[in-house]
Amino acid sequence: MWRILLVVLVIGCSQQTFHNYTGSEYVDARYARDPLGEGAGIGIDTDPLIRFDAFDCTTFVETVLAGGNQEKLKRIRYKNGKVDFMNRNHFIDTDWLENNSDLVKNVSAQYAKTAIRRVTIDKKNWFKKKYGIDTNFQKQTVNLEYISYKDAQNIRAIEPMVVLFVNAPGRAPEKIGTDLAVRHMGLLLPDGRLRHASIKQKRVVDVDFNKYVNQMMENQNKLGIILLEIKK
Numbered sequence: 001m002w003r004i005l006l007v008v009l010v011i012g013c014s015q016q017t018f019h020n021y022t023g024s025e026y027v028d029a030r031y032a033r034d035p036l037g038e039g040a041g042i043g044i045d046t047d048p049l050i051r052f053d054a055f056d057c058t059t060f061v062e063t064v065l066a067g068g069n070q071e072k073l074k075r076i077r078y079k080n081g082k083v084d085f086m087n088r089n090h091f092i093d094t095d096w097l098e099n100n101s102d103l104v105k106n107v108s109a110q111y112a113k114t115a116i117r118r119v120t121i122d123k124k125n126w127f128k129k130k131y132g133i134d135t136n137f138q139k140q141t142v143n144l145e146y147i148s149y150k151d152a153q154n155i156r157a158i159e160p161m162v163v164l165f166v167n168a169p170g171r172a173p174e175k176i177g178t179d180l181a182v183r184h185m186g187l188l189l190p191d192g193r194l195r196h197a198s199i200k201q202k203r204v205v206d207v208d209f210n211k212y213v214n215q216m217m218e219n220q221n222k223l224g225i226i227l228l229e230i231k232k
Contacts, residue, residue, distance in 0.1 A: 021160040021230055023064035023187055023195055023204070030054045031202045036077070037085075044085045044131065049074065057185050058092065060197040060204055061162055064187065065103060065230065076100055086135070092164060092182040094121045094140045104162055104228040111227055112151040117144045117166050122178040129177035144181055148224040149217040153210055155227070156192060162228035163188045168221050188227070 032054035037047030050070045055063065066072035075081040078088055079099045089095035097104070108114050123137040146166045147155075165184040172180040186196025194209040216222045 021064060021187070022189060023060065025068075026052065026055065026060060026063070026204050027195070027206065029060075029197075029204045031197050031199055031204070032056060033199075035059055038083050038088075042083075049083070055197040055204060056199075057197045058096075061185050061187060065162070076103065090126075091121050091123065091178075091180070092185065093119050093144065093180065094123075094142055097142075103231055105231060106145055106226055107161075107229045108145050108147050108225070108227045111155050112147045114145045114147055115224070117146055117168075117181050117223060118142075119144060119169075119179050119181040121180075122173070125177035144226060146224045146226045149213050149222065152213050152225050155188075155209070157188045157190050157227070159190060160230060161188045162186075162230060163194065164226040164228065165216070166223045166226060168223050170221055182226070 030053065033056050034045075035047060035051060035054045035056060036049060036059050037045030039049050040046050050063070050068075050073055052063070052068065062073060062076045066076055071081075074083055076089075078084065079095070080087075089099050097106075118141065120139055120141040122139050124135050124139070127133045127135045127137070144166060146164075163186055164182045165186075166181050167183045169179060169181075172178065184196070186194050188194055188209055189206075192209050193206045194212050195204065195206050197204045198207075213225070
């Protein structure tokens, strides 16, 4: 009897961990652009390492993936967990996806027909243009496999997934010094909701994923989505 009870408790704990990937505790938290940094008195960005009252789209997803744990969040936001502005995963396209490959996996091809968006991140030029900092970063080119919006309708996730939103090449190099493909991210929930920190609604909200996809289809600069499985 006691052995049976122990098994039930373990299963319950596993389910609780699973549900932590939904981020329900942060719904209605306000939107704030770039709310996290390296902490008070450290380097360029002195915003706190972690907070729960305000998010942008990236820090919302990162905080959910970290389960609200600061040490886990460090490993998600920084290469090898080393807290330093120059070491931060600034670009989802390259830094974030590569350095979090143990946490997430692109499974877009399992859900629909895919296409490729080729993007070259010029981090050296970005640092110089945005912060006036000289670095030795080399350009990095990657192929991002994504699902076009016309093929992304009626997709249902079996478990919570990270969804990235991909844009066509635009004027980003002129404005920020580099091309940029991934402009937004959120969580796709099994019931068809997209949970994300919305700059338009100025808070973390739930919206119907299909309706959101249909809205994106109307903009020719918006290409599609990348679905990322959250590894257990």
